[in-house]
Amino acid sequence: GQQLNQSPQSMFIQEGEDVSMNCTSSSIFNTWLWYKQDPGEGPVLLIALYKAGELTSNGRLTAQFGITRKDSFLNISASIPSDVGIYFCAGQLIPGTYKYIFGTGTRLKVLA
Amino acid sequence: GAVVSQHPSRVICKSGTSVKIECRSLDFQATTMFWYRQFPKQSLMLMATSNEGSKATYEQGVEKDKFLINHASLTLSTLTVTSAHPEDSSFYICSASFRARRTEAFFGQGTRLTVV
Numbered sequence: 001g002q003q004l005n006q007s008p009q010s011m012f013i014q015e016g017e018d019v020s021m022n023c024t025s026s027s028i029f030n031t032w033l034w035y036k037q038d039p040g041e042g043p044v045l046l047i048a049l050y051k052a053g054e055l056t057s058n059g060r061l062t063a064q065f066g067i068t069r070k071d072s073f074l075n076i077s078a079s080i081p082s083d084v085g086i087y088f089c090a091g092q093l094i095p096g097t098y099k100y101i102f103g104t105g106t107r108l109k110v111l112a
Numbered sequence: 113g114a115v116v117s118q119h120p121s122r123v124i125c126k127s128g129t130s131v132k133i134e135c136r137s138l139d140f141q142a143t144t145m146f147w148y149r150q151f152p153k154q155s156l157m158l159m160a161t162s163n164e165g166s167k168a169t170y171e172q173g174v175e176k177d178k179f180l181i182n183h184a185s186l187t188l189s190t191l192t193v194t195s196a197h198p199e200d201s202s203f204y205i206c207s208a209s210f211r212a213r214r215t216e217a218f219f220g221q222g223t224r225l226t227v228v
Binding site: 003033035040041042043044045048088090099100101102103104105107 | 116118146148153154155156157158161203205207216217218219220221222224
């Protein structure tokens with residue numbers, strides 16, 4: 001099936017550092033969602049983006065919907081140990097279908 | 113709000129038997145429910161989309177006779193893995209959307225299926 005390219009694939013960072021990850025596609029998307037998944041659990045929605053250029057924050061998390069509508073970025077500021085997990089982007093390819101394509105994931109590990 | 117519950121969280125079954133997984137929206141009526149499959153250290157792959165009262169739409173390469181989906185009400189969808197084989201072992205996750213927040217999908221906790 002189709003997937004979005006996410007980078008980096010994994011990253012180790014020190015507690016307190018800022019984190020940045022992105023998601024790119026060759027297709028245009030109408031909505032971008034960012035999720036966090038802990039081991040053995042379902043993904044939890046972090047941020048939803050609806051318009052090109054939109055910048056939205058949720059606590060220490062900030063995400064942006066790229067102007068070209070083909071990419072999105074997620075930043076985490078002042079990382080803490082509980083930020084550990086896998087972060088997925090998801091793009092809505094066809095408006096109104098509620099159908100999402102998921103990114104390949106970014107595995108984040110925070111070193112205390 | 114927007115809680116999706118999946119049951120069971122883990123199941124082990126013998127090869128050749130069938131297994132049913134339930135997905136419930138607890139505090140909203142789900143217009144649409146989705147079923148995903150996730151292999152270890154990989155992303156979520158959409159298997160099928162199910163709308164209440166109608167037949168599910170399966171993604172290319174997913175066997176509809178193998179993975180039976182029933183969306184009998186606005187709060188319940190079930191996935192039945194029929195005649196399970198070891199290669200069907202995986203993490204299955206459902207998600208649900210509703211009209212008021214139609215562009216967001218909320219996920220269940222997932223079901224770890226192991227076929228022995």
